Amino acid sequence: MHDSPPVSKVYYRPIEAAIRWAGLLKHKKDILRSITSPRQMPTTLNFPGWAELRLCTERIYDAIFNGELPYGCNGITLDDKTLWDSPDLTIRHLDLKRWMRDHYPEQRPAFLFSRRERIAHPIITLETGQAMLVERQALKAELKHCRRQLEMLQEQHHVLSKQIEVTPAGNECSITDRAESTYQHIIGGMLDLILGQSPAGTPYSSFRTQEAIVSALIAHHGGIMGITERTLNGKFAQARRRVRSSAS
Template identity: 65%
Template sequence: MHERPPTSMVFYRPIEAAIRWTGLLRHEQEILSAISSPRNLPQTLDYPRWDDLLLCMDRIYDAVIHRELPYGQNGVTLNDESLIDSTELTVRHTDLKRWMRTHYPEHRPGFLFSRSERIAHPFITLEAGQAMLIERQAMKAELEQCRRQMHALREQHESFLKQSVLISACQQCPISDRAETTYLNIIGGMLTLMLGTSPAGKAYSSFRTQEAVVSALVAHHQSVMGITERTLNGKFASAKRRLSSANA
């Protein structure tokens, strides 16, 4: 029975680091026996997460080649490019941990980080958190705007429904010529009275012109159907003509 290899070491060969990174430490001896060269791993091997191991190996060697991760031999850091293809290439535990914290902050493998570090570590970087906060604020503002628009549309819809009911009622009960004449006579008489004066010359109201009456009606009842400047002026003109004809 093989002795279980240590989880953490002072330095690692890239294959040893990749095995620990992917959680395949219990298969380390079998994997090392099955490969001929750490730089030329088989694309398929009957181990779980083998594809992940290949990816981790590529990441480590990529960092070494681009000088993001210090490397050396037997744990001694050296600036010797000939070691890159050597089976004696090693990376120190502290350098590997620093590199992973910088370039893969969402990863916290147990061979590099303690349990307390893994628990305390925020899996969201500061930049990502700020971006999420800005996006949340923008979505909140957009949601509030949508709520206001929905409220305005609901009020508009209710107003249209009321107008539709009134129009439908008017269509179902059309006004007769006699009734229309009566209404116009009343409107004409009231308008003449409002703009007229007593025999002593005192004004019956504070309104001096028809335009003033129209403006006041629109200002106070603009949401009521028919209370518009154009409609009022038209009705008032018809009412005055009808009243003048009746008095002739």
């Protein structure tokens, strides 16, 4: 069987609590073999997490010495300073948990706090808190900017709505079939004239093909809506067909 120490106990010796706090429980036997006294731990030791273990141990003893953390003997709470150097010095689980919650609220070691407690009270360090504050300020500024933009858009919408209300319905012009036929007749007739010649054979213009007219229009008015090669060729072809069908 795998003989491993329990994660949580009713009470702990200071070094046992420090080992669990530092997350080194699986190295407990090696650690205990490496020290002679928990209060006189080597400054350095070739062991992973040794500096953190020393810090956790010093914090626990400091709390005991300053009356912040109740202690006792073999799980029985006593106020007896002669126990400070005793191997029977212990601290109860509940007292240790209460002390850590009060003095190290950012710490949630698994041997003291359940998974639910660690999730309900996530660790927020000073750096994390500052980052959250900066992010909050940035979000507030962005929200303020978005609100100003919304107000401007609402005002523009209001103005446009008023303009639409006062615009006479007669100003809305739609091209009827008759009007479109008229325009096509005019365009088709002009194309035939531009590309045609007099009875004597003299060209009416310098343009010889429809493509030449399209190229000239694009060169002079290419930035105007509808003045594109595809649109012009389509409209011209449609207009010339309309003229021919009307003349036949």
